[in-house]
Amino acid sequence: MRLSRLISKTQREIPAEADTPSHQLLLRAGMIQQVSAGIYSYLPLAWRSLRKIENIIREEVDKAGGQEVYMPTLQPVEIWQKSGRDKAFDSTLPVFLTKDRRDHTLVLAPTHEEVVTDIVIHNVKSYRDLPVNIYQIQNKFRDEPRSRAGLIRVREFIMLDAYSFDKDQAGLDTSYQQMLDAFKQIYARCGLNAVVVEADSGAIGGKESHEFMLPAETGEDTIITCPKCGYAANAEKAIFNKKIDSRQSDQPLLMEVVATPGMKSIEEVAGFLGVPAGQTLKAVFYIADGEFVFVVIRGDLPVNEIKLTHALKAKELRMATEAEVIEKGIVPGAASPIGIKGIKIVADDSVISAKNLVAGGNKHDTHVKNVNFQRDFKADIVTDIALAKAGDICPTCDSVLQAVRGIEVGHIFKLGTLYSEKLGAHFSDESGGAHAIIMGCYGIGLGRLLAAAVEQNHDDKGIIWPVPITPYHIHLCPLYREGSRVAEITEKLYIDLLVAGIEVILDDRVESAGVKFNDADLLGMPLRLTVSPRTLEKESIEVKWRAEKQARLLPIEGIVGVVKEMLDKHT
Numbered sequence: 001m002r003l004s005r006l007i008s009k010t011q012r013e014i015p016a017e018a019d020t021p022s023h024q025l026l027l028r029a030g031m032i033q034q035v036s037a038g039i040y041s042y043l044p045l046a047w048r049s050l051r052k053i054e055n056i057i058r059e060e061v062d063k064a065g066g067q068e069v070y071m072p073t074l075q076p077v078e079i080w081q082k083s084g085r086d087k088a089f090d091s092t093l094p095v096f097l098t099k100d101r102r103d104h105t106l107v108l109a110p111t112h113e114e115v116v117t118d119i120v121i122h123n124v125k126s127y128r129d130l131p132v133n134i135y136q137i138q139n140k141f142r143d144e145p146r147s148r149a150g151l152i153r154v155r156e157f158i159m160l161d162a163y164s165f166d167k168d169q170a171g172l173d174t175s176y177q178q179m180l181d182a183f184k185q186i187y188a189r190c191g192l193n194a195v196v197v198e199a200d201s202g203a204i205g206g207k208e209s210h211e212f213m214l215p216a217e218t219g220e221d222t223i224i225t226c227p228k229c230g231y232a233a234n235a236e237k238a239i240f241n242k243k244i245d246s247r248q249s250d251q252p253l254l255m256e257v258v259a260t261p262g263m264k265s266i267e268e269v270a271g272f273l274g275v276p277a278g279q280t281l282k283a284v285f286y287i288a289d290g291e292f293v294f295v296v297i298r299g300d301l302p303v304n305e306i307k308l309t310h311a312l313k314a315k316e317l318r319m320a321t322e323a324e325v326i327e328k329g330i331v332p333g334a335a336s337p338i339g340i341k342g343i344k345i346v347a348d349d350s351v352i353s354a355k356n357l358v359a360g361g362n363k364h365d366t367h368v369k370n371v372n373f374q375r376d377f378k379a380d381i382v383t384d385i386a387l388a389k390a391g392d393i394c395p396t397c398d399s400v401l402q403a404v405r406g407i408e409v410g411h412i413f414k415l416g417t418l419y420s421e422k423l424g425a426h427f428s429d430e431s432g433g434a435h436a437i438i439m440g441c442y443g444i445g446l447g448r449l450l451a452a453a454v455e456q457n458h459d460d461k462g463i464i465w466p467v468p469i470t471p472y473h474i475h476l477c478p479l480y481r482e483g484s485r486v487a488e489i490t491e492k493l494y495i496d497l498l499v500a501g502i503e504v505i506l507d508d509r510v511e512s513a514g515v516k517f518n519d520a521d522l523l524g525m526p527l528r529l530t531v532s533p534r535t536l537e538k539e540s541i542e543v544k545w546r547a548e549k550q551a552r553l554l555p556i557e558g559i560v561g562v563v564k565e566m567l568d569k570h571t
């Protein structure tokens with residue numbers, strides 16, 4: 001590729017609409033172009049990277065036994081009604097709907113569980129037909145209310161979607177493990193450092209679930225990890241050991257009403273009474289699917305709203321307003337679960353072992369000491385609804401947990417029989433009995449992976465492509481001067497590199513070294529080769545890794561072989 005002919009141009013200014021490094025750099029490098037909010041064109045350089053990612057994914061999923069199919073983007077709404085997921089269209093599954101000329105509603109595919117299950121219904125009859133693994137790498141659509149960060153959260157995207165079908169749980173476990181291993185292999189082959197974490201299964205449903213995260217400061221997700229035993233989970237799902245070192249007596253003491261003038265927050269009350277926050281009881285109020293919910297948790301712990309939503313089996317959850325709290329006869333700042341009637345109470349399990357807590361008195365400027373669960377208040381639901389954070393104790397080895405930001409670049413689920421039961425996907429066993437087929441699903445967003453790769457691999461000058469997914473391997477920079485052999489040597493080198501199967505961008509523009517080097521750094525090809533009158537004096541070419549500061553001179557003689565060897569070490 002001759003840079004003078006490349007359709008896209010680099011830009012020096014940071015685009016105003018871009019707030020994350022990958023969004024800024026992909027725009028500045030002329031790799032993507034926004035068409036509308038969350039809708040992008042991939043220009044030639046980004047498209048080359050994307051196809052490399054796609055090939056790696058295809059090879060690894062094929063190795064894991066996947067069979068590639070093409071499934072339609074236009075789907076009749078009836079199959080979504082059959083699975084019941086049409087009810088989630090406005091909330092957790094923001095779809096694009098359209099109508100055909102007969103006024104028939106069609107869904108622009110946000111995912112393909114319904115269609116893939118239909119393929120299986122028509123083709124799998126007996127246990128002998130199982131297991132199968134079917135996949136596609138295609139466009140999907142979600143009408144995200146907040147598309148953001150360039151390719152990280154978009155409305156039209158390309159995804160790998162693989163689905164496994166098994167006759168029993170052991171089969172699903174095997175298929176799931178094969179795909180988990182395949183995913184690990186995909187990220188490693190892309191030259192990316194991904195962490196596997198336990199995940200919440202969210203809108204898709206199902207039981208066990210893992211996410212693959214690329215650690216990056218700009219990530220939307222928080223990963224809780226244990227440096228000692230390797231425990232890793234999304235903060236939405238992470239658990240921790242809630243034991244607290246306390247001086248509190250194990251014997252429940254008698255309740256005691258105390259005046260706490262002007263003290264409302266946990267910090268104020270704990271400070272005023274001289275107890276740690278962990279010895280107070282925090283009250284938080286939510287509206288879950290329209291119902292008022294009183295949540296209590298140990299004072300030092302934040303509520304995890306995802307866990308709370310699951311505990312309540314709620315579709316929608318929001319904090320209650322102060323007016324809604326007062327309307328229930330509760331005093332904000334001194335709220336107490338003691339004596340509450342007719343309101344659903346959800347307690348975090350931390351309140352079981354914590355003794356003699358300070359709780360609200362449900363009267364202004366009043367709190368109650370020595371409040372104990374069961375004796376003084378009860379709850380309708382007692383379960384883990386606490387948010388894990390850095391500094392908490394590891395649930396498996398008692399080390400201190402750490403938190404890092406990450407970008408989710410893959411998600412796998414054990415769906416079980418959720419869809420096969422609703423859609424009627426059955427197989428007959430050896431004695432002719434019918435059973436629902438057990439499913440797993442496995443997804444990678446390709447554009448997001450590309451952007452996450454940039455988030456993980458860049459500096460203040462530009463992108464630093466990992467060799468396996470770089471648009472081109474080499475950025476060839478001739479510094480032309482009239483009367484020198486630069487043009488002649490460069491042309492020969494360009495052809496020799498191409499013949500050796502190395503992908504090259506030749507910066508054939510008549511520009512200064514500064515302009516050429518800045519663009520080479522911004523575009524981020526792994527190796528830069530510079531041919532100049534100065535290097536030719538020594539019958540040499542300057543070779544520099546994008547990721548390294550130092551360049552070195554290598555003899556022209558044999559340079560193609562040397563460069564090939566350097567690149568091969570990284571693929």
Ligand SMILES: [Zn+2]
Nearest residue numbers: 226229394397
């Ligand atoms: Zn641990």
